[in-house]
Amino acid sequence: MSPLNRRSVLLGLGAATLTACATQRLPAAPAAAPQTFPKVLARRERITRTVVGLRPFRPQGFRLEAERFGEKTVIHNYGHGGCGVTLSWGTSQRAATMAGEAGRFDVAVLGGGVMGLTSALLLARRGHAVTVYAEAMHPNTTSNIAGALWLPASLYDRDVATQEFLDLNWHVTREAHRGFLPYVNRPGYGVSWVRHSETSNRVRDPRFALPGGDDLYPDLQILTAQTRFGFPYEERYHTLMIDPDYYLDQLMRDAQLAGARFISQRFETLDDVLALAQPVIVNCTGLGAGKLFGDETIMPIRGQLTHLLPQPEIDYSYTTYIDGSLYMFPRKTGLVLGGSHGRGNWSLDVSEEELTRMIDGHAALAERAAFATHPA
Structure with a gap:
């Protein structure tokens, strides 16, 4: 991983309108009995x-293609913006297939x-050294x-990406989702x-489908009343949460058990890369x-995340907008607050202004009256 990229944040989130390939209207969900949701305790004394970090972003979308350099074949698998973890099974499966088609061991x-680890695991399981x-x-x-x-969703610009890329991304997104399903609730992952x-803050009418298709998000509801935080519009559904503290540890272990070797080495130039003994190279270097x-x-695309002490009672997540983008993801290791883009x-310094925005913004959301009155 490039030193420019080593502290990057890959945030698999964003406005769903950015990645959809179709629009549709869904009926509003019927009213249900209200339920109180525990409040996020967004306070400075709870920060851990x-x-x-820096997301590796390409306006036209990720790069997934083969390139020849003399006798060497390079398979590019990088530039996923804020979606590296979430898309890892999709693009890495295709990169592994392309590497295999080169016919070299x-x-x-x-x-x-995550891209390098997933690509390595897939290739090792297919019998490659x-x-x-x-x-x-x-x-x-x-x-x-x-x-x-x-x-x-936050991986390309709609006014730059081609229709060919949008079609590819649609299929890759669905493949990536299938790749994660066997790991749901699997101990340790x-x-x-x-x-x-x-x-x-506005009703989406018509609305774009969620990334990869609405069918990937169970219990999808479109709400314009009794919404969380009292906003005019809410899309509520189930999706997957991946905790890198657990997942990457297991992923690397799986790759090692499958036979992949790991060598620490820094590359300064393309010549350094082409000097490797292997005839096929999968490039997952990000920035x-x-x-x-x-x-x-x-x-x-710079991102800043603040972690809070765990709240085991918090079993929901959200993305929203209040004086800028905000999101909260619950983990066993703590609550993750983010939303900076x-x-x-290129700065890797912590912004005190952004930290204050995060803490104050999430605290304000927790105090909104509508928080405790929306249906389950």
Whole structure:
């Protein structure tokens, strides 16, 4: 994983309108009995850590293709923006298939984050001799501080992405979702279903389908009354929550058990990469691909996450907008507060202003009267 990228945050979330390929109208859900939801205790004295990272974003979307360099074949699998963890099973399966089509036994994987680990695991299980090269290894990679709610939307610009990419992304998203399902509630992997709400200041009419299709989100409801926080519009459904603290530990262990080797190595130039002994190379370097492979389109989107002490009673998540984007994801290790998106910002310093916005914003949401009156 590139040093530029090692503290990145990959946040699988965003406005669902960004990634849908179809629109539809759904009937409003009938009223149900109100239920009180526990409040998030968003206070500074409950902060356990604040982390900052850079999402590897390409306006046209992720890069998934083969490139020849003389006798070497490079399979590119990078540039997933805020959706690296959530899309990992989708693009990595395709990258592994492309690597296999090169017809060579030995394969190198560049990058020790979720894309590199998933690609390595798939290739090793298919019988390849796999070596992972990265400067930073788990637990010190990009993906280790990801938000990782399964809602892959913040990965391209709609006015730049082609229809060909949108079609590819639709199928890859569905494949990625299927890849995670066998891990739900599997001991030690940190993957589970969570009740999620996405609220908006305006009614979406017509609305776009959720990423990959509405059928991937059980119990979907479209609400314009009795909404969470009292917003005019809410989409409420179940989706997957992936906790990188657990998941990446198991993923690396699985890759090692399948036979993948791991070597710590830093690459400065393309020549350094092509000097590897393996004839096939899977490139999962994220932001590092800009320097190594001359990709001038890749850029950082800065993210800052604040972790709070655990609240076991919190069994729901939300994304919303109040003086900027805000989201909360519950984990066993603590509550994750986020919502910052600094395009082109390379700073890894904690912003005190952003920290204050997070704490005050989530505290204000918890106190809104509508919080305790919406149906279950």
